[in-house]
Amino acid sequence: MKYKRVLLKISGEALKGDRESGLDYEAAGNLALEISKLYNTGIEIGVVLGGGNIFRGGSAKKSFERTPADQIGMLATLMNGIALQQAIKQVGIDARLITALECPKVAESYNWEKSMRHLSMGRILIFVGGTGHPYFTTDTCAALRASEIHADVLLKCTTHVDGIYSKDPRKFTDAQKYEKVSYRKMLDEKLGILDLTAVTLCMENKIPIRICNLYAGTFIEALEGKFGSIVMEEG
Ligand code: UDP
Secondary structure, eight states: OOOSSSOOOOOOOOTTTTTSSSSOHHHHHHHHHHHHHTTTTTOOOEEEEETTOOGGGGGTTTOOOOOHHHHHHHHHHHHHHHHHHHHHHTTTOOOEEEEEETTTTSSEEEHHHHHHHHHTOOOOOEETTTTTSSTTOOOOHHHHHHHHTTSSSSEEESSSOOOOSOOOOOTTTTOOOSSSEEEHHHHHHTTTTTTTHHHHHHHTTTOEEEEETTTSSSSHHTTTSSSSSSEEOOO
16 A cells, blocks of 8 residues: 555445435444455544535525534534444444544544544544534545645545546536546536535645545555546646
């Protein structure tokens, strides 16, 4: 494995399995197993979990104010984190739940120095609560944490598309897939798979972003570039 430290961004939908929404034990177990295979290569792992299987702030636009709606979304990531932590512990690996939204009885509050120590001691970190602020997404949180922990790569796993396309492949049959795209092209053409704040942060901190479908193969294969797309500097 050419990378020493990775930040995995996993959408909340990965935890819903075949359900319409919510949490599925088997899906959490399968995800933990995949993470353990990657862990066993010796790489250090941080995970940023989404909450879309439970709640997305944007979905409440017409009913609630944005800030409380996003707070529900951030709390959803906490619930997902508890589930993933349990599942990872069940495969025998020490995983710590780290939150940006204070919740001391449930998870450790985010502290950079402590997180770095956990990582160097071989613990998997599950970052939840997003950035702790509304108006952001867990993609941006992933770019932020990847920058802070000096990850060599950010691997974003989606549940619907399998890489970066010129337009949404679910709507347009002539959408063209890109294996490799520059940060600049992602920003200029607003290629929608990742939010633009996240791309900007990764560009500034020179962190390559791999995009793949969670079900296309293993995390190891994804990091080896066997499928998916990559966003990096030109040349
Ligand atoms: N969220 C937020 N601030 C953050 C990260 C997330 O307010 O820094 C909220 C937002 O409402 C978002 C929800 O948490 O819709 C769940 O996150 P996201 O939609 O990114 O989850 P995913 O789509 O990856 O499952």
